[in-house]
Amino acid sequence: MCYPFTVQLFRNLRFVNFSHCTLLREIPDVSSLPNLESLDLRECTNLVEVHQSLGRLEKVVHLNFLNCCNLSCFPSRLNSRSLENLIIRGCIKLSRFPDMLVQVKRLKELVLYETAIEELPSSVANLIELKELYLSDCTDLKNLPCSIYTLQQLDRIFVDGCSQLSKFPECLCESSDCTNVSxxxxxxxxxxxxxxxxxxxxxxxxxxxxxxxxxxxxxxxxxxxxxxxxxxxxxxxxxxxxxxxxxxxxxxxxxxxxxxxxxxxxxxxxxxxxxxxxxxxxxxxxxxxxxxxxxxxxxxxxxxxxxxxxxxxxxxxxxxxxxxxxxxxxxxxxxxxxxxxxxxxxxxxxxx
Incomplete structure (x- = not known):
């Protein structure tokens, strides 16, 4: 049996690596880890829940949930301007992508392969330096937000295998408003x-x-x-x-x-x-x-x-x-x- 760790003792903790911990089922309240920068939970195949408090940490840089195939409860919001890596590839039960509450300038690549995400939130526009967006084989994806058009640095978009995606979003500047140079x-x-x-x-x-x-x-x-x-x-x-x-x-x-x-x-x-x-x-x-x-x-x-x-x-x-x-x-x-x-x-x- 795996017991939750006592986070109150680790206020200065910056790096946590629980990768391949197949007995780990949840990440508890981490609000007492204000300096956390990296959380590696890849291949934690029985992980089901990550506490909402993770989304309130402002110094998080790296989040890796690769192939956490039972993860279904994830923070609904992320509030870190320092975020550089967010990997949730292979989280086949994760149906919602978090809202990005602040502008993120360091995240260049967003890897969401093989998730159950149904749509991206409009706040994806806050990933202002995003260059690569990977949504391959997200078979539940139905919509992409119009705000995707504001991502000026985006150079690769992979939405192959998204069998329920029937249309690309309408352009923000479609009609006569395109004359607006702003x-x-x-x-x-x-x-x-x-x-x-x-x-x-x-x-x-x-x-x-x-x-x-x-x-x-x-x-x-x-x-x-x-x-x-x-x-x-x-x-x-x-x-x-x-x-x-x-x-x-x-x-x-x-x-x-x-x-x-x-x-x-x-x-x-x-x-x-x-x-x-x-x-x-x-x-x-x-x-x-x-x-x-x-x-x-x-x-x-x-x-x-x-x-x-x-x-x-x-x-x-x-x-x-x-x-x-x-x-x-x-x-x-x-x-x-x-x-x-x-x-x-x-x-x-x-x-x-």
Missing amino acids: LPLALPSVINLKMQRCSLSELSFLKNLHCMSSLTILDLSENKFVSLPTCMSQFTKLQQLYLTHCKQLREILALPPNITFLHAKGCESLETCADLSDVLLYNPDESPWLRRIDFSSCQKLIQDQCSSNCNMLSIEGLLGETRVDIFYPGSKIPKWFAHQSTRGLIRFPVFS
Whole structure:
């Protein structure tokens, strides 16, 4: 049997490490530990409750609850400006994220993988220097707050596997209010946005983002939207676009001008793809050109459309040592493809 420790004797205690204490079931009142900076409870698999007093400590820097799989009662508020690390990954019974009562400047990474969190509070905006937000496989997550748009330093957002997330929040400066220069830009620093295996039915939020000159990787695989919007052409730095197994996707209206990888495997309803010619023209003074396109298992893709794109690719795609991979539905090389070969290599002329 594990008994609560007597915290009154440790007023100057700064570091507590109870990691892997599988008999520990609760953390009692810690209000008598005003100097506590670090609490490590990772892999305490039978921990159920952490007393609310932890959230009132102002000097806390590190909190680690990694894989505390029975933790369900956690402080509803955190009041430490010094917080640098907050890890609750693998807390599969934790359904509520605490309100952040003060502005936190040191927390750069928020790791919430595989929790039961249903939504983030609007006070997440107080994590003003947050750079990385990880919510992968939070299968109960239904909403993200509009205040997420105020996080100007955020460069990575992973919400893949959040199967109940049906939409991204509306932008704070959506409508005519966008002319108000005092409003913050909407996620201006994001370079990697991963939303695979969610339930997105539309992508209107993309047109309101201000990361069009920073986003390089966008993963929208296994979602429910039917159209990739024309605003995609404005994402000038986007190089990798993943649309794998978007089974309801019917049309790709536009593509980023500097895309290098387009993965659309398994888009069984896809009928139309925007003309790729604008992004396939080689310009030695600018960024890389398209190198890999995967339309395998896209049986409804209009043949004439794809034919035009692939012909352009055969002429402009292979320059120097650049390799271009083309995946096209079917088991044979289409007759309209000008370069037939029984060998593993096809060489194309380079036009000056």
